Amino acid sequence: xxxxxxxxxxxxxxxNDTKVIDLKHIHKQYDGEPVLKDINLYIRDKEFVTxxxxxxxxxxxxLRIIGGFETPDEGQVFFEGKxxxxxxxxxxxxxxxxxxxxxxxxxxxxxxxxxxLRLKKKPENEIREKVTExxxxxALSGFExxxxxxxxxxxxxxxxxxxxxxxxxxxxxxxxxxxxxDLKLRKDMQVELKKxxxxxxxxxxxxxxxxxxxLSMSDTVVxxxxxxxxxxxxxxxxxxxxxxxxxxxxxxxxNIIDGVMLSDYSVRFAGHTFTCLDKGFDKNEQVDVVVRPxxxxxxxxxxGMLTGQVSAVTFKGVHYEIIVDIKGFKWMIQSTDxxxxxxxxxxxxxxDAIHIMKKSKYSGMxxxxxxxxxxxxxxxxxxxxxxx
Amino acid sequence: xxxxxxxxxxxxxxxxxxxxxxxxxxxxxxxxxYAFTDPEGAFTLENVTSLKDYVSIFGLSIExxxxxxxxCLLVGYPLAYIIxxxxxxxxxxxxxxxxxxxxxxxxxxxYSLMALLDDGGFIxxxxxxxxxIVGTKGAVIFGMVYDFxxxxxxPIYTCVSKIDxxxxxxASDLGCNTVTTxxxxxxxxxxxxxxxxxxxxxxxxISTFYISQKLGGGTFELIGDTIERQFVTGAYNVGAAxxxxxxxxxLISLGVMNYFTEENEGGIxx
Numbered sequence: 001x002x003x004x005x006x007x008x009x010x011x012x013x014x015x016n017d018t019k020v021i022d023l024k025h026i027h028k029q030y031d032g033e034p035v036l037k038d039i040n041l042y043i044r045d046k047e048f049v050t051x052x053x054x055x056x057x058x059x060x061x062x063l064r065i066i067g068g069f070e071t072p073d074e075g076q077v078f079f080e081g082k083x084x085x086x087x088x089x090x091x092x093x094x095x096x097x098x099x100x101x102x103x104x105x106x107x108x109x110x111x112x113x114x115x116x117l118r119l120k121k122k123p124e125n126e127i128r129e130k131v132t133e134x135x136x137x138x139a140l141s142g143f144e145x146x147x148x149x150x151x152x153x154x155x156x157x158x159x160x161x162x163x164x165x166x167x168x169x170x171x172x173x174x175x176x177x178x179x180x181x182d183l184k185l186r187k188d189m190q191v192e193l194k195k196x197x198x199x200x201x202x203x204x205x206x207x208x209x210x211x212x213x214x215l216s217m218s219d220t221v222v223x224x225x226x227x228x229x230x231x232x233x234x235x236x237x238x239x240x241x242x243x244x245x246x247x248x249x250x251x252x253x254x255n256i257i258d259g260v261m262l263s264d265y266s267v268r269f270a271g272h273t274f275t276c277l278d279k280g281f282d283k284n285e286q287v288d289v290v291v292r293p294x295x296x297x298x299x300x301x302x303x304g305m306l307t308g309q310v311s312a313v314t315f316k317g318v319h320y321e322i323i324v325d326i327k328g329f330k331w332m333i334q335s336t337d338x339x340x341x342x343x344x345x346x347x348x349x350x351x352d353a354i355h356i357m358k359k360s361k362y363s364g365m366x367x368x369x370x371x372x373x374x375x376x377x378x379x380x381x382x383x384x385x386x387x388x
Numbered sequence: 389x390x391x392x393x394x395x396x397x398x399x400x401x402x403x404x405x406x407x408x409x410x411x412x413x414x415x416x417x418x419x420x421x422y423a424f425t426d427p428e429g430a431f432t433l434e435n436v437t438s439l440k441d442y443v444s445i446f447g448l449s450i451e452x453x454x455x456x457x458x459x460c461l462l463v464g465y466p467l468a469y470i471i472x473x474x475x476x477x478x479x480x481x482x483x484x485x486x487x488x489x490x491x492x493x494x495x496x497x498x499y500s501l502m503a504l505l506d507d508g509g510f511i512x513x514x515x516x517x518x519x520x521i522v523g524t525k526g527a528v529i530f531g532m533v534y535d536f537x538x539x540x541x542x543p544i545y546t547c548v549s550k551i552d553x554x555x556x557x558x559a560s561d562l563g564c565n566t567v568t569t570x571x572x573x574x575x576x577x578x579x580x581x582x583x584x585x586x587x588x589x590x591x592x593x594i595s596t597f598y599i600s601q602k603l604g605g606g607t608f609e610l611i612g613d614t615i616e617r618q619f620v621t622g623a624y625n626v627g628a629a630x631x632x633x634x635x636x637x638x639l640i641s642l643g644v645m646n647y648f649t650e651e652n653e654g655g656i657x658x
Contacts, residue, residue: 069557089560096561102554106576116562119572163562 018045019081020171020203021066026075028061028227035061037227039075043171043205043220048197050206050214053224054250059207060175062224066205067096067173080170095164096173099180101156103148109135109159110144116167134162137196154185161196171203178213190217211251215239223247225362244357248290249366255296255331256367259289259356267356270326272305274349278356288357290367293334295353298322304346310339323369330369419635422628435629442614442630446637449611452525452600453593456532457540460589461582463533464540468581469574471541472548483545486538494535495598501531502602523605531599532589539588547581548574583645591638 019042026039036058043049051059064070065077068089076083084092103112111118113134117127135141138158148156157177164172174193178186194217197204208214214221215235223230223238223246231243242248245256259269264279269289281287301307308326315321319334324345331347339345426432471482489497504510505521512519521527551574559569597612604610609617611634618627 067561069560088565089557090563090565094561096557098554098558100552100554102552102558104555104558104573104577106579115572119563119568167563 016045019043020045020047020079021205022078022081023062023065024076024078026062026065026072026077028058028065028070028073035227036065036072039227039229041222041229041232043203045170046201046203048194048204048206048217048219049222050208050218050220051222051224052208052211052214052250053230054209057224058227059209059224063096063173063175063205063207066171067094068092069096093170094173095167095169095171096175097157097160097164097177099176101153101160103156103159103163105148107148108144109140109146109148109151112148112159113162113166115163120167130166131162134166137165137199138162139192153181154189157181157189158192161193165196165200165202168200169202171205172197174204174206176208177206178208186213193217215251223250225250241355242290242357244360244362245288245290245364245366246360246362248288248355248357249362253293253332253334254367255291255293255369256363257289257291257329258364259287261285261287261356265351267354270306270329274305274354275351276354276356277351278354281356281358286359288359288363288367290355290357291331291349291353293321293332294319295349296331296333296335297348297350298333298335298337298339299346299348301344301346304348306347306349307344308347310341310343310345313339313341332369419628419631422625423632424629426625435625438626439629439633442611445609445611445614446633448608449594452529452610453532453590456529456536456593457586457590459529459533460537460540461586464537464585465544465582468541468544468585469548472545479549483542486541490538497535498531498599498602501534505530505603522603523607525608527603527605528600528610531603532593532596535596535599536589536592539592540585543584543588544578544581547578547584551577579648583648587642587645590641594638595634 021041021043023039023041026036027034028036035056039058039062041062051062053059061070065072068084068087068091071085077085079087079092079094089096104115107115110131113131114127117130122130131144132141135143138161140155140158140162143151143155143159148159151159161172161177177193178189181189190213193204193206206214206217215238218235220232221235221238222232225246231238231247233241238247239251242251242254248254248256257269259267261267261278261281261284262273263283264281265276267274267276267278267287267289306326308324308331310322311325311330312323313320316334319336320338322333322335322339322345324331324333324347326347333347423435424431424433426434471479471486474482502509502522505527506512507518507520507522509522511517511521521530555573555577556569559573564572595612597610597616600608600610600613611630615627615630615634618624618630
């Protein structure tokens with residue numbers, strides 16, 4: 001995060017070290033298909049955790065197990081140290097904000113938010129006080145008597161959040177809560193959600209497939225794929241130190257090249273030996289090398305560590321997106337300087353722009369921009385198509 | 389453009405309007421005219437004032453149809469709920485089973501019921517008992533419930549199956565147990581289905597004549613029977629007057645029902 005002067009602002013760490021939720025060796029199958037394979041994850045008090053991954057990665061199932069809507073086939077769910085595998089949702093100090101809002105259509109805004117307190121038979125004046133406070137928090141004061149179907153999507157979502165928070169749960173689960181909103185509204189709601197989380201001091205577990213959303217809101221990001229946790233870390237760790245090719249590709253744009261570790265701090269890829277900052281690999285170990293498009297400098301061909309021919313240039317507003325063919329491998333480079341298609345250019349890569357990863361089952365699947373085109377990206381990635 | 393369009397649509401509507409006038413409006417007017425005239429065609433209020441003799445029959449009809457409707461609701465709601473919450477492939481089978489008896493004519497089903505329940509009927513023969521069922525109020529109510537139960541189940545089933553699946557999870561998430569999920573969330577959301585079901589059972593129950601004739605064993609008369617008797621014996625004017633009062637009664641009850649439905653939907657679509 002940067003402030004208005006462009007200075008890097010360290011996100012304020014609000015959580016402490018108490019484990020609120022602890023998942024141990026969770027397995028889950030649907031019709032014989034494993035959807036979760038040995039999930040181990042703990043979540044700390046007041047932490048903002050995001051489960052991030054493509055659709056079908058098991059993130060929603062994990063959330064539903066925490067909420068009590070699914071039971072794991074194997075493994076244990078702990079809440080403040082107590083096993084809660086068999087506890088129904090209404091007995092858990094955990095509330096959920098569903099993707100489709102799921103407001104009660106027969107009740108108005110006030111009664112929707114008051115619902116959990118009415119169940120507990122709280123006195124009328126206490127209910128009024130708390131609902132008013134909640135409405136103020138989600139900026140919906142004056143909407144008390146409106147029918148929920150007259151509200152916009154964003155307003156309905158805020159009613160759902162207020163309703164889930166009014167009984168002050170220890171943990172709030174959010175299942176792609178902004179998925180149905182348009183881009184502008186989503187950005188506003190991201191900021192608002194983060195503010196709400198900090199003001200109420202409740203643990204948020206947030207599920208999304210939108211990596212930008214995950215990076216900008218979370219204290220901790222859990223990247224999932226194929227029912228497994230790929231990496232757990234802070235947003236900066238996840239971006240700068242991806243653990244494997246899947247994470248590197250899923251979070252932002254990455255060129256992922258096969259390389260060989262010659263020795264500590266020295267790696268050879270694309271026919272050139274580079275100095276890097278990584279060590280601790282075996283001599284001549286095969287590795288995946290990640291270079292982010294924005295970390296590559298475009299220079300004259302004779303000054304470049306690598307040279308290649310530009311195959312496509314797209315103007316993106318802030319920068320140009322340049323696809324360069326280097327020995328048959330297509331790199332993506334982001335540069336503020338224009339280069340012409342067909343032109344030969346040199347690439348210069350600083351040691352700190354190179355990140356080395358161990359080989360994994362995702363090696364070779366991502367990171368080459370040969371088939372890259374904006375249209376293809378939109379078509380194949382239906383889930384995130386709404387962002388464009 | 390607008391005129392042309394409305395001209396075209398009135399052409400298209402013409403057969404329906406003609407049909408409605410010929411078979412709905414006109415007969416209704418005839419009923420009204422008959423209700424206020426004597427056999428010679430002179431205006432009279434005698435038919436209407438003679439209705440006071442039938443107050444007890446009206447009372448009995450209302451009593452039996454209210455009880456039958458209530459039993460249908462008591463049996464029908466859980467049934468509809470269970471069907472709506474079962475797997476989609478099972479739902480089709482359940483609905484099919486529910487509809488199956490309706491393929492047989494109502495009259496024939498009532499006759500069959502009589503054959504089953506009669507003093508020398510199937511049940512008493514098989515069990516070797518001598519239960520006296522036919523000819524009691526219970527038999528008539530049973531017949532009404534048996535004949536009209538599907539009309540209660542179907543609208544409630546449609547209504548419950550349209551409720552967002554998340555509602556059960558949300559209710560549980562916000563602290564409801566099984567009972568409060570039903571009373572605080574699902575019942576209010578299926579109110580419109582309940583009201584159509586109640587209407588669809590109550591209206592044919594209150595106006596039935598064959599059920600009371602067959603299963604009542606001729607021991608008592610419902611308002612439907614009275615009307616039938618008037619027309620069979622040629623007393624068209626009194627029959628028309630009773631029919632008119634019945635229609636007004638049904639209209640009033642429909643109005644009350646609609647009032648509640650609209651209020652309920654007012655919450656959904658103000």
